[in-house]
Every structure is written in structure tokens, then in C-alpha cells.
Amino acid sequence: MAEAPSVAAEVSRKRGAEPGPQTEHAPERKRACWGILTSQGSWADRSPLHEAASQGRLLALRTLLAQGYHANIVTIDHVTPLHEACLSGHVACVRALIHAGAYVNAATIDGITPLYNCCASGSVGCMDILLQNGAHTNTPYTHFPSALHEACKRGNSQCVESLLSHGVDPDYEVSHLGSPLYVSCLHRHTACSKILLHRGANVNIGRGNDSPLHAAVRQDSDDQVSVLLDNGADINLRDNNNQRPVELAPPGGKTQQLLRLFEVSPRSLSQLCRLQIRNLLGRSREKLLPLLPLPSRLTHYLEHT
The missing domain is CATH 1.25.40.20 (Ankyrin repeat-containing domain)
Known part of the structure; x- marks a missing residue:
């Protein structure tokens, strides 16, 4: 009786397995x-x-x-x-x-x-x-697990870079997770956030009304908040509870100080120009910046590197 499961299990795992004579050592x-x-x-x-x-x-x-x-x-x-x-x-x-x-x-x-x-x-x-x-590189349904989201969750920045290089949409949303940028902010992976933003991810797309900036502030990640603000994050967006990012910041922390300073200090002309040029170029053309006959300093400026 003990042999029956053995044979059934083994046959089910063989290529083209058919009933027939067994070799001498098969049992x-x-x-x-x-x-x-x-x-x-x-x-x-x-x-x-x-x-x-x-x-x-x-x-x-x-x-x-x-x-x-x-x-x-x-x-x-x-x-x-x-x-x-x-x-x-x-x-x-x-x-x-x-x-x-x-x-x-x-x-x-x-x-x-x-x-x-x-x-x-x-x-x-x-x-x-x-x-x-x-x-x-893309899943057929938005509720399926997403490789890009998993890489952002784990902080595997090289995987993020490779996927984006193969044409994955940096703003690809999974219904219950939000955008890849939102996930990377939620898990405090600044390197992944930088790569996504460099590849043209929308800095304000998160999960529903919750923006990446809201997620970064909740984690009290001043590094993430600084990166998001540099890339044009809107500090006036309100989440599902009608709260702005500054209202979620831990009192007296670096994140709160950073946001309050930003509120009273407008972006520099340099930042505003870079954001405007990148918006006019569009995400699909941003990767062509190194091919333009521009001084390397100007290229780095536009790439925000």
C-alpha cells in the first residue's frame, strides 16, 4: 500500500509520462x-x-x-x-x-x-x-502582484532601474498599493524614489488622495520629503482625512521643520525652470537628454543628478 502514492506522485511530475514497463532501478x-x-x-x-x-x-x-x-x-x-x-x-x-x-x-x-x-x-x-x-514586465490585471512594486517595497533599486529600462511605466498603479513611488516612500527607500522620479514618475500620484509626500511624512523620513519637494511635490494636497502633509508631521521633528520652511521659502528659479523644462519634454523624451548637444553641466541639471 505504501508504494501507490509513490508511483502516482512520481508519474505526475514526469515529462510525457505514460504507463509502461519500468526500468530495473525505477522503484x-x-x-x-x-x-x-x-x-x-x-x-x-x-x-x-x-x-x-x-x-x-x-x-x-x-x-x-x-x-x-x-x-x-x-x-x-x-x-x-x-x-x-x-x-x-x-x-x-x-x-x-x-x-x-x-x-x-x-x-x-x-x-x-x-x-x-x-x-x-x-x-x-x-x-x-x-x-x-x-x-x-507588466501584469495583465491591476490587482495582480507587480514586480516593480515589490522591488520598491524591498528597496531593490537595481531591480527598479532594470525594470524601468525595459519600459515599465513608473506610474503603474496597483489598486490596493497605489503607485510605485508611493510604495517606496511608505517603506523609506529613498534610492528607489530617486530612480522613479528621474525616470519621470509623477511626484503627486500616490494611493487615492494619499500622495507620496503624505506617506513620506508619516514615516518621518526627511530625506524622502526633501527629494519629493525638490521634484515638485504639492504641499497643499489633502488626504482622505482632509489633512495636508505638514499636519501629519511629528511635532518638532525634522520633517515638520522642513515643510514649514518650504511653506515660507518659495522654490528657487533654478528648480522651477528645471521642472518646467522636464514637463515640456515629457517622460518619453527625458531619457534622450544625454543625446542632445548640450554641455554636460546643463544635462546634469535637467536630469537633476
């Missing part, structure tokens, strides 16, 4: 694989290929693929070995799985893709391989 190998699976408890539906990908064991992964394990084998939640390799940041395993036919846009039942997992782990190497092999 022993099946028992070994079943032992690995049951040892994982609630992860018992994970195959040895999932384990090899997760642990970065390239030789074992190649061996399993050669033995007939399918690169797109899924768990009950539709997690693939490629998901596992990306979540653990194993570049060589990602490359081997894709070479074996792994689907780069596979999604779990929750809409998680391998690209999303790269952003969760901060693995730019894995991300680049996925993007080179046709990974979709």
Missing part, C-alpha cells in the same frame, strides 16, 4: 524521491526539481532534467522550479531551466511570476535573463 528511485517530498511536510507536493532549483544545486537540476523531469512541473499552487530559482537568486539554475523550456511568464494561483520573485530576492542577474527571454 528505488521513486521511493527516494517520495521520501524527499514527504519530508517537506506542507511542501510535500514539491518535486526534487523544485528542491534543486531552490537550493542552487545545478548538477542535480541538470541530472533531473536529463532523467525526464519537466521544466514546467508545478505544485498545487502552480509554483514552478523557475519560481524557486528566482526567489533564491540562482542565476545558473535559471539559465538551465529556461534552456530546458521553462516558461518565463508562469504565474502561481496568486499571480506571482518568476520576475516578481527576482524583485523579492533582489537578483538582477536572474531578472536580466528573464527579460532577455521574453518575460512580461
Whole structure:
């Protein structure tokens, strides 16, 4: 009786597996694989290929693929070995799985893709391989998990840069999260905020009436507040409770002082000119600034670097 689950589980994980004669050592190998699976408890539906990908064991992964394990084998939640390799940041395993036919846009039942997992782990190497092999940078529905939002949440600025370089909209909104800039402000990741703004993100788009500046002020992040103000944040926007950012600032803190000083000190002419020129250029043309026959100092000024 103990052998039945073993055979069923193993056959379900094989490429083109059909009932037929077994090799001499097949039962022993099946028992070994079943032992690995049951040892994982609630992860018992994970195959040895999932384990090899997760642990970065390239030789074992190649061996399993050669033995007939399918690169797109899924768990009950539709997690693939490629998901596992990306979540653990194993570049060589990602490359081997894709070479074996792994689907780069596979999604779990929750809409998680391998690209999303790269952003969760901060693995730019894995991300680049996925993007080179046709990974979709945008999700089909706004309630699906967003790779860009995850990178901003984790503070993985290199992933943010890579995604934006491949055409992801810096203002892409997820209904329950808001804009990527809002998420980066909410989690105090100034480097991500700077990259988003440099790539043309709208400084005032947040989540509903809650602006990125509101989020930064609630976190008492004076660095974030300074960056947002430099990029044209509106200090007079009101959130869902009809409050301005300065009204949310902790009393006596740096953030409150910064906002009050800004209220009585208008932006410099230099700042106003830069914002106006960038608005006239439009986001799609901002990346072409380095190609214009301008002095490097002027280019840096317009890029705000």
C-alpha cells in the first residue's frame, strides 16, 4: 500500500509520462524521491526539481532534467522550479531551466511570476535573463502582484532601474498599493524614489488622495520629503482625512521643520525652470537628454543628478 502514492506522485511530475514497463532501478528511485517530498511536510507536493532549483544545486537540476523531469512541473499552487530559482537568486539554475523550456511568464494561483520573485530576492542577474527571454514586465490585471512594486517595497533599486529600462511605466498603479513611488516612500527607500522620479514618475500620484509626500511624512523620513519637494511635490494636497502633509508631521521633528520652511521659502528659479523644462519634454523624451548637444553641466541639471 505504501508504494501507490509513490508511483502516482512520481508519474505526475514526469515529462510525457505514460504507463509502461519500468526500468530495473525505477522503484528505488521513486521511493527516494517520495521520501524527499514527504519530508517537506506542507511542501510535500514539491518535486526534487523544485528542491534543486531552490537550493542552487545545478548538477542535480541538470541530472533531473536529463532523467525526464519537466521544466514546467508545478505544485498545487502552480509554483514552478523557475519560481524557486528566482526567489533564491540562482542565476545558473535559471539559465538551465529556461534552456530546458521553462516558461518565463508562469504565474502561481496568486499571480506571482518568476520576475516578481527576482524583485523579492533582489537578483538582477536572474531578472536580466528573464527579460532577455521574453518575460512580461507588466501584469495583465491591476490587482495582480507587480514586480516593480515589490522591488520598491524591498528597496531593490537595481531591480527598479532594470525594470524601468525595459519600459515599465513608473506610474503603474496597483489598486490596493497605489503607485510605485508611493510604495517606496511608505517603506523609506529613498534610492528607489530617486530612480522613479528621474525616470519621470509623477511626484503627486500616490494611493487615492494619499500622495507620496503624505506617506513620506508619516514615516518621518526627511530625506524622502526633501527629494519629493525638490521634484515638485504639492504641499497643499489633502488626504482622505482632509489633512495636508505638514499636519501629519511629528511635532518638532525634522520633517515638520522642513515643510514649514518650504511653506515660507518659495522654490528657487533654478528648480522651477528645471521642472518646467522636464514637463515640456515629457517622460518619453527625458531619457534622450544625454543625446542632445548640450554641455554636460546643463544635462546634469535637467536630469537633476
